[in-house]
Amino acid sequence: MMNNLAFDYTINDAVTISPLAEEKLLEIVSSESDIEGIRIYVSGGGCNGMTYGMTLVESATEFDCNWERNGLKLYVDAVALNFLEGMEIDYVTQGLNSSFVFKNVFSSTGGSGACGSCGAAGGGCA
Secondary structure: OOOOOOOEEOOOEEHHHHHHHHHHHHHHHHHOOOOEEEEEEEEEOHHHHHEEEOOOOEOOOEEEEEEEOOOOEEEEEHHHHHHOEEEEEEEEEOOOOOEOOOOEEOOOOOOOOOOOOOOOOOOOOO
């Protein structure tokens, strides 16, 4: 039997963005002429946990899920979205340093991002 359910490419509430982060991302996208939005990506894994980041993109791909609000467009590969469920992107200033921060990145996988037994015989990352 054929399943007629279509894949929903809208991120909805899987990823939230603080108002300040949204404002800063809009500033970045608006300052670039050929940029359509921001791609959120996940890479790595293993003992150091996953690495989360963002990059500018000219257009979405056929594999992207999307999030759009107030003119800001975010894209996430459908596979990477599984690792971002429940994540919040914030923009934090501490002293002279300001950066985007990914909060709650392990809420869906139950991991802690730490590895207590790397290098130990028979040890592995939980």
